[in-house]
Amino acid sequence: MTAIDVAILCLMAIGLVVGVGEPLVRRVSYKPHEREENDAVRSLLLQKEMLYVAIRDLDFDFQTEKVDQKDYGELRRQLEREAVHILRQLDAVDPLVVFDNEVERQVLGLRRHRTSAVGGSGQEACPNCGATLESADNFCPACGQALRLV
Amino acid sequence: MNDIGGAALLFAFVAAIYAVVIALLGARLRRQEMIRSAERATYGVFGLVTITMVVILYALLAHDFRLQYVASVSSRAMPTFYVIAALWGGQEGSMLLWLWLLAMYSAIVMVQNRHRNRELMPYVIATLMTTALLFLAMLVIVENPFRQLPQVPRDGQGLNPLLQNPLMVIHPPNLYLGFVGFAVPFAFAIGALASGRLDTQWIRSIRRWTLVAWLFLSIGILLGGQWAYVELGWGGYWAWDPVENASFMPWLTGTAFLHSVMIQEKKGMLKVWNMALVILTYALSIFGTFLTRSGVIASVHAFAQSSLGPYFLLYLAGIVGIAVALLVKRLPELRSDHRLESVVSRESSFLFNNLFLVGIMFAVLWGTLFPIISEAVRGVKISVAAPFFNQVNIPLGLGLLFLSGVCPLIAWRKASVRNLRRNFLYPLSLSFVITAMLYTLGIRHVVALISFAICLFVFGTIVLEFYRGTRARRAVSGGTVWQAFVSLIRRNRRRYGGYIVHFGVVLIFVGITGSSAYQIEQNVVLHPGESALVDTFILQYDDLTRMIESTYEAFIAKLTVSRNGKYLTTLYPEKRLYFAQNQPTTEVALRTSPFKDLYIIMAGFEPSKTATFKVFVNPLVFWMWMGGLVMVLGTAIAIWPERRPYVPARQHTAGHVEMTAAPGTRI
Numbered sequence: 001m002t003a004i005d006v007a008i009l010c011l012m013a014i015g016l017v018v019g020v021g022e023p024l025v026r027r028v029s030y031k032p033h034e035r036e037e038n039d040a041v042r043s044l045l046l047q048k049e050m051l052y053v054a055i056r057d058l059d060f061d062f063q064t065e066k067v068d069q070k071d072y073g074e075l076r077r078q079l080e081r082e083a084v085h086i087l088r089q090l091d092a093v094d095p096l097v098v099f100d101n102e103v104e105r106q107v108l109g110l111r112r113h114r115t116s117a118v119g120g121s122g123q124e125a126c127p128n129c130g131a132t133l134e135s136a137d138n139f140c141p142a143c144g145q146a147l148r149l150v
Numbered sequence: 151m152n153d154i155g156g157a158a159l160l161f162a163f164v165a166a167i168y169a170v171v172i173a174l175l176g177a178r179l180r181r182q183e184m185i186r187s188a189e190r191a192t193y194g195v196f197g198l199v200t201i202t203m204v205v206i207l208y209a210l211l212a213h214d215f216r217l218q219y220v221a222s223v224s225s226r227a228m229p230t231f232y233v234i235a236a237l238w239g240g241q242e243g244s245m246l247l248w249l250w251l252l253a254m255y256s257a258i259v260m261v262q263n264r265h266r267n268r269e270l271m272p273y274v275i276a277t278l279m280t281t282a283l284l285f286l287a288m289l290v291i292v293e294n295p296f297r298q299l300p301q302v303p304r305d306g307q308g309l310n311p312l313l314q315n316p317l318m319v320i321h322p323p324n325l326y327l328g329f330v331g332f333a334v335p336f337a338f339a340i341g342a343l344a345s346g347r348l349d350t351q352w353i354r355s356i357r358r359w360t361l362v363a364w365l366f367l368s369i370g371i372l373l374g375g376q377w378a379y380v381e382l383g384w385g386g387y388w389a390w391d392p393v394e395n396a397s398f399m400p401w402l403t404g405t406a407f408l409h410s411v412m413i414q415e416k417k418g419m420l421k422v423w424n425m426a427l428v429i430l431t432y433a434l435s436i437f438g439t440f441l442t443r444s445g446v447i448a449s450v451h452a453f454a455q456s457s458l459g460p461y462f463l464l465y466l467a468g469i470v471g472i473a474v475a476l477l478v479k480r481l482p483e484l485r486s487d488h489r490l491e492s493v494v495s496r497e498s499s500f501l502f503n504n505l506f507l508v509g510i511m512f513a514v515l516w517g518t519l520f521p522i523i524s525e526a527v528r529g530v531k532i533s534v535a536a537p538f539f540n541q542v543n544i545p546l547g548l549g550l551l552f553l554s555g556v557c558p559l560i561a562w563r564k565a566s567v568r569n570l571r572r573n574f575l576y577p578l579s580l581s582f583v584i585t586a587m588l589y590t591l592g593i594r595h596v597v598a599l600i601s602f603a604i605c606l607f608v609f610g611t612i613v614l615e616f617y618r619g620t621r622a623r624r625a626v627s628g629g630t631v632w633q634a635f636v637s638l639i640r641r642n643r644r645r646y647g648g649y650i651v652h653f654g655v656v657l658i659f660v661g662i663t664g665s666s667a668y669q670i671e672q673n674v675v676l677h678p679g680e681s682a683l684v685d686t687f688i689l690q691y692d693d694l695t696r697m698i699e700s701t702y703e704a705f706i707a708k709l710t711v712s713r714n715g716k717y718l719t720t721l722y723p724e725k726r727l728y729f730a731q732n733q734p735t736t737e738v739a740l741r742t743s744p745f746k747d748l749y750i751i752m753a754g755f756e757p758s759k760t761a762t763f764k765v766f767v768n769p770l771v772f773w774m775w776m777g778g779l780v781m782v783l784g785t786a787i788a789i790w791p792e793r794r795p796y797v798p799a800r801q802h803t804a805g806h807v808e809m810t811a812a813p814g815t816r817i
Contacts, residue, residue, distance in 0.1 A: 001153050009157050012201070016161060016194050020168065023186035046349050047418075047487075054416060057562050060642075063622035064615070066561035068569055075491075075563055 044090045051083045111141075152217060155205030156296040162198035162253075163286040165191045169279040177272035177345070185268075188275045189260045195282060196253040203250050206295055207237055216302050219243060219295045225308035225730050227700040232309055235319040239309045241443065242295035244322065248439065249285040251323075251330045252278065259334055259359075267355055270341030277337035281436075284465045288458055308701060308730035317377040325370030325397055329435040331363020332400060335407075336432035336473075339425055343476040348483050350415055353424070357411070358789055364404045365785040371397050372778040383736040383751045385671060385766035387774070390539040395518045396438030399511050403431040406507040409500050416562065417497065418487030422477070423504070425484070429473045434511075436466050441518070492564035499557045506550040513542040544597060548604055551659055554652045555608035558615050577610030598667035605656045605663070612649050612656075619646070639787060647788025654784055657777030664770025665747075672765050673753070685767040687748055688712045694759040702728045704737075707752050707761055711741060723752040723763065747771045 058079065062072045091097045124133045131142035139146055169191035176184030206219070210233050215221040223240040224233050232239075238247040256278040263271055289295065312318075335356040342352040374394065375387035388394060407427040413420050440462035477484075490497055517534040524532040559573040585603040593599060616635070619642075624634035639646040674682040674689070681690035692708040705725045711718045724737035741748040747768040755761040 005151070005153050008154055012154075012158065012161060012198070016165060016191075016198070019194055020165070020187050020190045023183045023190060026183070042351070043349050046351065050350070050416060050418065054562070057416070060619075060622070061561035063625070064618040066559065066569055066573065067564070071564055 041090070041093055044086055044093070048083065048086045048090065051079055051086060055079050055083070108141075151205055152209060152214070152296050152298075155202045155209075156294070158198040158201040158205070159286070159290055159294075159296070162195045162202070163283070163290050165194045165198065166279045166283045166286055169195065170276045170283065173272040173275040173279070177276075182268075185272050185275070188272065188279075192253075192256050192260050192275055192279060195279065196257040199246070199250045199253045202295075203237070203246060206243065206246065207234065210234070210236055213306070215304075215306050216298050217295070218297045218299050221299060221303050221306040223306070223309050225306040225701065227305075227730075228308055228314075231316075231319065232314050235313075236309045238322050238326075239313050239318075242289065242293045245285050245289055245293065245443065246295060247323065248326050248330060249282060249289065251326050252282050252285070252333060255330060255334055256282070259337070263355070267338075267341070267347075267351070269345045269347055270338060270352060270355075273341035273344040274337040277340045278333060280469065281333050281337075284436075284461065288461050292458060292461070305730075308728070311702070311726065311728040311731060311733055311735045312381055314701075315377060315381050317373055317380070321370060321373040321377055324366050324373055328363050328365075328367025328370050329397075329400065329439060331359060331366060332404060332428075332431045332435045334359040334363070335428050339428040340473060340476065343425065343473070343480050346480070346483065348421065348480060350418065353411055353414055360404065360408060360411070361785060361789050364401070364408060365782065365789070367397065367401050367404065368781055368785075369778065371401060372775070376775065379771070380738050380740060383738050385669065385749055385751075385764070385768065386665070387771070390514075390517065390534075390536045392518050393442050395514045396434075396441040399514055399518075400431045400434040400438060402507045402511040402514070403427050403434060406504045406511075407431060409507075410504050413497050413500055419490075419497070421484040421486065422481065425477050427504075429470065429477070433466060433470050436462065436469075440466070494560065494567060494570065495564050496557055496560045496562045499553060499560050503550065503553050503557065506546055506553065510543055510546045510550070513546070514539065517542075547659075548597075548601055551601075551608060551655065552604050554655060555604065555611040558611055558649060558652075573611075573614070576614055577607045580610040581607035595667040598663050601659060601663040601667075605659050608652065608656050612653050615649055616646070643790050644788045647784045647786070647790075650784030650787060651781050652784075654777040654779070654781030657773045657780055659777075661770050661772070661774030661777060664773070665768045668769045670765075670767040673762060674765060675760065675762050677758070677760050682763075682765075684748075684765045685746070686713050687718070687765075687767070689750070689763070689765065691761065691763075694755060694761060701730065702726045702735075705752070705755060707755070707763070709739070709750065709763075711748060721748070721750055723750045725752050725755070742772055744772045745769060 055076070058067065058072065058075055061067045067075070124135070125131070126133055126140040126142065126145055126147070128140060128145035129143040131140055133140060133147065137147055169188045172184050172191065173188035176182070176188060206217075208214075209217050209220050210224050211230070213220070213224070213226055219240055219242050223236040223243065228236070236243065238244045256275075259274065259278065263274070267274070338352045338356045338359075342348050371394075374397065378389070378394075379387040407424060410420050410427065411424055414424050440459065443458055443462070492498075517539050520534045521532060524530060555577065559570065559577075561569075581603050584606050585599060588602055589599065593602070616638075619638045620631060620635045623638040623641075624631065627634065627637060629637070670685050672684045674684065676682060676689075676691035678691055678693050681688055683689075688711070690710040690712070692710055694705060694707050697704045697706060703726065706722050707724075709721045709723070711721055719741050721739035721741060723739035726735045726737060727733070728735065736751050736753075739750045747766075749766040749768055751764045751766075753762040753764045
């Protein structure tokens with residue numbers, strides 16, 4: 001074994017030990033970049049994607065005449081129902097949507113407050129639910145009833 | 151230099167042990183830095199095994215005959231091309247290549263999953279490195295490539311002449327890329343089982359890996375068939391030889407997995423079955439390597455005889471035991487999310503496909519193991535010949551081919567029977583009409599007719615699928631037929647790539663049917679100047695010449711081939727005698743064409759130059775190799791990254807839809 005061989009061997013050993021040991025010594029908490037979703041959300045997202053693909057496949061099978069109109073309608077409705085169910089569950093656990101809902105709730109509260117503070121001028125009641133309307137409203141803010149032709 | 155290689159191998163061994171231990175410890179203690187350290191060790195194993203490979207390669211090129219390995223597989227006179235191929239021409243080098251590919255795959259997996267699948271990764275590392283340890287242990291302890299000879303010979307023995315063929319240079323790496331590739335899905339399966347992350351995420355992570363492994367294994371098997379065809383000189387390409395079977399079995403279960411995994415992805419069903427298939431495929435890959443490398447079974451090309459058997463079997467028993475135990479532990483969590491909606495659905499047709507594939511696998515396994523079992527039980531080694539395999543596998547294979555035509559016509563979830571009937575009409579008519587034509591043209595071989603009929607039917611369904619798909623695409627997005635066709639494939643790479651693979655399989659069946667039902671074999675004895683008629687070919691034997699090359703002496707016959715009075719080609723079948731090994735070989739002379747291959751071997755000759763030729767006419771073999779190319783094309787399309795459909799945007803969730811109509815929103 002020549003001196004060069006010994007030198008190369010030492011380099012190899014040192015390289016290996018340093019490379020392998022470095023993460024242990026640094027002990028930087030290696031946080032994965034992606035947000036680790038909790039199990040429930042992850043499973044729901046996967047199910048959602050599975051359903052989207054299923055809907056896409058069903059549409060394609062229909063377009064290529066493998067499913068007839070009746071079966072297509074039935075299956076499509078069933079898949080949509082499942083998808084909506086999953087989406088609702090997702091919304092219930094998604095912090096972004098929960099936050100959005102809170103903002104919407106507060107905006108609504110503020111608007112109600114202002115409406116009642118201004119009071120009276122040009123106010124009407126919704127023919128459907130009786131909620132207070134403003135003159136500019138095209139739809140009832142409470143029930144969504146169309147108030148005039150848009 | 152050789153010391154560096156030996157030390158690198160030893161270091162790799164230590165690093166792999168470290169990786170397994172620290173990864174499992176990291177998983178247990180939930181310490182990311184430990185898992186990162188295990189990853190580094192995995193990279194280290196790759197680097198060190200690469201150094202070992204380079205050192206061996208250097209020793210081969212420098213003709214360093216101090217090393218037993220170099221002396222046994224190479225010689226000074228060998229062309230450089232084969233000296234490089236000798237790197238995997240012998241036992242140790244072959245296992246080193248296996249190990250190096252595994253280390254490379256492991257390193258790629260580490261890079262891909264730096265930020266993904268973090269909970270699975272410690273187990274993935276541990277599984278991959280345990281597999282690496284098997285090979286490292288054998289290389290370090292039993293078959294060390296750096297073992298030195300007590301006396302340095304002046305020249306090496308040279309590579310087995312049968313292996314001195316360009317196909318042999320690329321066949322083993324392809325086969326190994328396939329075998330080794332299945333370690334990655336297995337590692338992820340173990341990761342999912344051990345970590346309890348049993349949703350479809352792990353399946354997605356390995357989809358491409360499985361396809362890549364499957365592709366290389368397919369190419370490897372076909373190249374092996376082609377090598378047997380042009381090199382072994384018995385007129386065929388497949389003999390149900392144990393080593394061929396060894397590569398075919400994981401291919402069968404791998405194919406079954408590629409299909410059944412779609413059902414898990416789409417419907418969350420067959421979770422246990424898929425796990426079982428992944429475990430089985432991996433076990434069969436290791437088992438295949440064991441069959442080839444241990445010399446336990448006599449085979450035309452089990453080139454190795456060694457004492458590795460117990461290592462493989464012990465490892466196999468251990469790892470399969472662990473995998474099955476994990477699977478049993480997780481059984482309650484692996485329940486199906488859905489049920490089959492209808493018996494007439496693509497899901498159920500996939501189930502049948504799986505049954506056929508696994509059925510063929512068990513038949514092949516039984517036939518391969520029977521000699522060992524009979525020897526163990528009765529003390530007599532009874533070899534199972536090709537007729538057994540053909541008898542069992544021809545009907546199963548044809549059934550499988552038929553299913554590959556039926557599946558695409560059936561919708562997911564639930565097919566409407568009326569539509570199904572309509573969809574079958576054109577392919578069946580096409581098949582019926584052309585088969586009837588073949589019958590009137592004189593093809594009376596029943597199995598061949600059935601096979602051609604099914605091939606035509608499947609071809610019809612594939613064309614119909616592309617036609618309907620293109621039409622539907624055009625109706626939605628307009629444009630020319632070509633644009634719609636391209637966009638159809640681009641939007642559904644997996645589906646249409648798969649159909650193209652099926653088309654490749656059809657071509658392979660055409661080749662197999664033609665060459666096995668209509669092969670002509672004839673022995674002719676000719677003096678120089680005489681000619682003979684074989685099938686429609688007239689062979690004129692012109693002369694026999696002797697030639698001396700650096701590693702062998704050759705006797706070359708010159709045959710002029712003509713048909714209907716028209717010159718076709720000149721063929722040169724050879725007999726060679728390799729000096730180093732004192733081994734005679736026969737070089738096949740081949741004229742290939744889409745219809746018929748003319749395949750000539752010189753069986754023997756006398757000093758008077760009278761020669762005996764074995765002439766085969768093999769119809770349609772050409773299409774087998776074409777089918778292989780089509781399969782590669784189809785798989786490449788399926789592997790190509792697909793744009794993700796319906797990228798889910800947050801604002802499209804149900805809650806938001808509801809909210810826009812909720813109180814307080816002005817529209």
